[in-house]
Amino acid sequence: MKVLVTGSNGFIAKNLIEHLKRDDNIMLYCYSKKDSMDILEAYAKEADFIFHLAGVNRPENISEFYEGNSNLTKKIVDVLLKSGKSTPILFSSSTQATLDNDYGKSKLEAEELLLDYSKKSGANVYIYRLPNIFGKWARPNYNSVVATWCYNITHDLPLHVNNPSTQLSLVYVDDVVQSFLNTLHNGNKKQYIEIDTLYVKSLGEIEELLCQFKKSREDLTIPHVGVGFERALYATYLSYLPLEKFSYTLKGHQDKRGAFYEILKTLDSGQFSLSTTAPGVTRGNHYHHTKNEKFLVVRGEALIEFRHIVTNEIVSYQVSDKKMEIVEMIPGYTHNITNTGDEEMVLLLWANEAFDQDNPDTYFLEV
Incomplete structure (x- = not known):
């Protein structure tokens, strides 16, 4: 034709x-x-x-x-x-x-x-x-x-x-x-x-949506952009970014254990984060009553351990980048993750709610 x-x-x-x-x-x-x-x-x-x-x-x-x-x-x-x-x-x-x-x-x-x-x-x-x-x-x-x-x-x-x-x-x-x-x-x-x-x-x-799109690079909170008008407007907004603004730098927290970066926060479906952990270092040793998370090791290997805070039942998972396996952090279980490899371990995390400093629902307790 x-x-x-x-x-x-x-x-x-x-x-x-x-x-x-x-x-x-x-x-x-x-x-x-x-x-x-x-x-x-x-x-x-x-x-x-x-x-x-x-x-x-x-x-x-x-x-x-x-x-x-x-x-x-x-x-x-x-x-x-x-x-x-x-x-x-x-x-x-x-x-x-x-x-x-x-x-x-x-x-x-x-x-x-x-x-x-x-x-x-x-x-x-x-x-x-x-x-x-x-x-x-x-x-x-x-x-x-x-x-x-x-x-x-x-x-x-x-x-x-x-x-x-x-x-x-x-x-x-x-x-x-x-x-x-x-x-x-x-x-x-x-x-x-x-x-x-x-x-x-x-x-x-x-105007409000466009301002939220711009602000999302600072507070990491993205509006609903998966469907409807917001989806279309966000795609339009992105198409006007100058070449030098296609990327932006995350602000992380680093200490002797490794680094932690918040990547993206949603309005009602939690947030995504990334952490690095040095060999032999253990992170965590805390539990949540309602908050839940998903862990995925994308580089290195680690041991994830759980203990029920009432019954003391223990379960553990050996995970690595050789197998893309997500481990759920279950409410009522204190948990930790230890880098068992010889290189830096990189962990991708999703939490069902954005971190709230005033109500973190996070309580220290060793596994």
Whole structure:
């Protein structure tokens, strides 16, 4: 299949193209504003499907709205009609197409041209009236507050919030691309298509999350970033980090026994830590009433010992990096771990709760 993408240097197009390039059954044609109309005409005549994503939303002159939106659409439609083609077209319009401004008017004119083309040629036309879109590669200081704020906070620049209660309707670029691909491969009975997942968030909510993302490198507490809007926003935030900020240094505690580093704290599922222990050294000798942990030796070898604090029942485990074996620290058992090897032992730990200095639930008692 030959697929044409207009506006190929744009935010949505870049994300879409990376998916299309992975499909060996697709021959990709990319048109951007630096290309000539002759190239666009040649590509349009060849294409079996057109993603019409080119558009103007921040012109120097009002006339550029119409030149880059409705007039460009007319040129594509005219080429197809003169060539007797009925090529399906997917068009990225805007929710502003219903508003009385020149950007919206130019998008609405483009929609009407496509609908007329569909009637004349019988071609399928798919119109997406997209709201605010966010995700990696959006241009900051252009038309996306999310892109601008992600750039600013990752570059230590201030965020300007005029009204934190202002609500935004947002879609994530990966969801947009997935919907586009579904339409490409499966079609759609509708001419006007909406993205299934729409987020409605206030500027204050977005600002708070971005500040938490940045702060997480200091207090090591990461917000919920596994699902939904937080997942999408965190991925977007990370994509704006400058190269020199891809890494950060942990602050550890070191003594003659070895070192201890907290790695990551979650809001409700505990924390991850790492410790090193010198040969022959024993750590621990304490118990918890409720707190529980998982130990994994990732380098070296060790003996983990338990003793029930009431019955004095004893159990032990010899562990090493030769076998990735997790040992659970059970409430009500005092426990310790001894480096039984000749090299430094490295232990990865997970605790079900973040450490609370005021209520550590940790009581010294030798095994």
